[in-house]
Amino acid sequence: MTKETKRKKPSLTAFFKNLGIKEFKSEHGFWKHVTEIDPVLAKELEPLISRERKGNLYDVKNDTLLFSLAVESWTFSFHKAFLKWVNNQKQLRPQRILEIGCDNGLLSCWYATLFPEAEIIGIDQGRTVIQRAKELSNQLNLHNVTFYQMDFKEITGHFSENDFDLIISVRCFHEIMGPLPIPQYWSLPVYLEKYPIFGDSSYVKPLHTLLTEDGTYLSCERLENPADVGKWANVLKEANLHVQWEESNVITYHELGSHKRSPAILTTKRDLGMTTWEGMELLYTKGNPITLEVGTSYSGAQAEFAYQRLGKKSFHSGIHLKMEDHWYVFRFEIWETEELLLVYSYGNMGHRHLNILAAGTYKDAELLREEALGQFSHLGSVTPYDSLEERPV
Numbered sequence: 162m163t164k165e166t167k168r169k170k171p172s173l174t175a176f177f178k179n180l181g182i183k184e185f186k187s188e189h190g191f192w193k194h195v196t197e198i199d200p201v202l203a204k205e206l207e208p209l210i211s212r213e214r215k216g217n218l219y220d221v222k223n224d225t226l227l228f229s230l231a232v233e234s235w236t237f238s239f240h241k242a243f244l245k246w247v248n249n250q251k252q253l254r255p256q257r258i259l260e261i262g263c264d265n266g267l268l269s270c271w272y273a274t275l276f277p278e279a280e281i282i283g284i285d286q287g288r289t290v291i292q293r294a295k296e297l298s299n300q301l302n303l304h305n306v307t308f309y310q311m312d313f314k315e316i317t318g319h320f321s322e323n324d325f326d327l328i329i330s331v332r333c334f335h336e337i338m339g340p341l342p343i344p345q346y347w348s349l350p351v352y353l354e355k356y357p358i359f360g361d362s363s364y365v366k367p368l369h370t371l372l373t374e375d376g377t378y379l380s381c382e383r384l385e386n387p388a389d390v391g392k393w394a395n396v397l398k399e400a401n402l403h404v405q406w407e408e409s410n411v412i413t414y415h416e417l418g419s420h421k422r423s424p425a426i427l428t429t430k431r432d433l434g435m436t437t438w439e440g441m442e443l444l445y446t447k448g449n450p451i452t453l454e455v456g457t458s459y460s461g462a463q464a465e466f467a468y469q470r471l472g473k474k475s476f477h478s479g480i481h482l483k484m485e486d487h488w489y490v491f492r493f494e495i496w497e498t499e500e501l502l503l504v505y506s507y508g509n510m511g512h513r514h515l516n517i518l519a520a521g522t523y524k525d526a527e528l529l530r531e532e533a534l535g536q537f538s539h540l541g542s543v544t545p546y547d548s549l550e551e552r553p554v
Contacts, residue, residue, distance in 0.1 A: 171274045182233045186418040198231040223293045229265045238414040246425045255279045255327035262333025266294025273306035281306040317367045326376040338364045344388035345509045353391045362399035378428040387462045394437045403432045406440035442466045455519045464513035481553045484541040493534045506533040
């Protein structure tokens with residue numbers, strides 16, 4: 162009997178283990194590890210990471226392949242979470258993959274392992290990182306991945322139109338387009354209406370040129386805030402690339418024990434007609450749809466989407482907290498609809514929490530507000546107000 166056997170799916174855990182990349186949940190463990198690998202480079206790297214000294218972090222990190230892989234322990238959890246998300250995109254059958262900002266080639270080498278029939282090209286502007294990437298692919302005996310030293314601005318001069326059916330970027334566009342300004346806002350929809358994009362969409366238009374008509378662009382950029390996600394989606398839309406919100410997700414991981422969340426965004430040339438706001442709500446409420454019922458509560462982006470969905474409200478009272486020697490400000494407010502009482506705690510740097518109570522339960526609302534305020538009251542002075550006109554700016 163001749164039955165074609167399925168190719169065994171490569172193990173992500175084995176891939177990292179084979180390269181000696183370990184997981185650490187503390188800075189102490191990480192620095193002990195990299196110091197054991199190369200004490201001289203570790204001593205040179207530490208002030209660069211802490212920003213106590215200026216210099217080329219990537220050249221130091223990638224001075225040798227062994228040290229470069231040891232430093233990968235810092236982002237082990239992040240890379241593993243992102244690559245698991247990529248692995249779960251079962252619809253992908255790429256023939257040509259481009260990774261932008263490939264650094265030491267770690268992710269490109271995984272794509273070459275995961276998609277052995279595909280041709281993978283990794284680009285980066287750093288000479289040292291490309292040397293390490295080539296060394297890594299040779300060590301892994303991979304013959305379907307190639308690396309080029311290249312400035313992203315020159316990319317369309319090196320590749321043809323519709324040349325790739327999968328393009329991937331991870332934490333690199335902030336270096337191409339410039340750092341993101343820290344968003345300060347009270348209302349996400351108002352902020353995005355005023356500041357719909359960041360940077361210049363001409364930076365991402367080459368992606369549309371290089372991508373096949375049915376191709377996919379995967380990105381996991383440094384979008385720390387829902388406002389940044391909205392701006393990124395709008396920048397992509399200006400380049401005629403459209404976020405497929407159903408396939409996108411928010412991945413969770415840790416960096417040396419500090420818990421993090423990052424949006425993993427899947428984009429194509431197909432416009433499904435969904436607005437950025439609708440898509441963001443789908444992204445941030447995935448697996449936990451909003452129900453506007455008495456007794457429910459929401460935190461983070463979900464709180465803002467629930468609050469905005471409640472529509473017209475009447476203001477009842479509020480407490481303003483200004484952090485000392487900082488621009489961070491909090492509001493702890495009670496609002497009313499015809500049927501509900503809302504305790505909405507929010508800050509100008511993204512903090513959000515919403516409690517939904519039955520109409521008229523003012524004592525319960527005030528207790529919840531005091532509880533929310535208690536988490537931050539030691540940080541600065543508070544000012545109560547009974548009308549929006551009295552609310553401190």
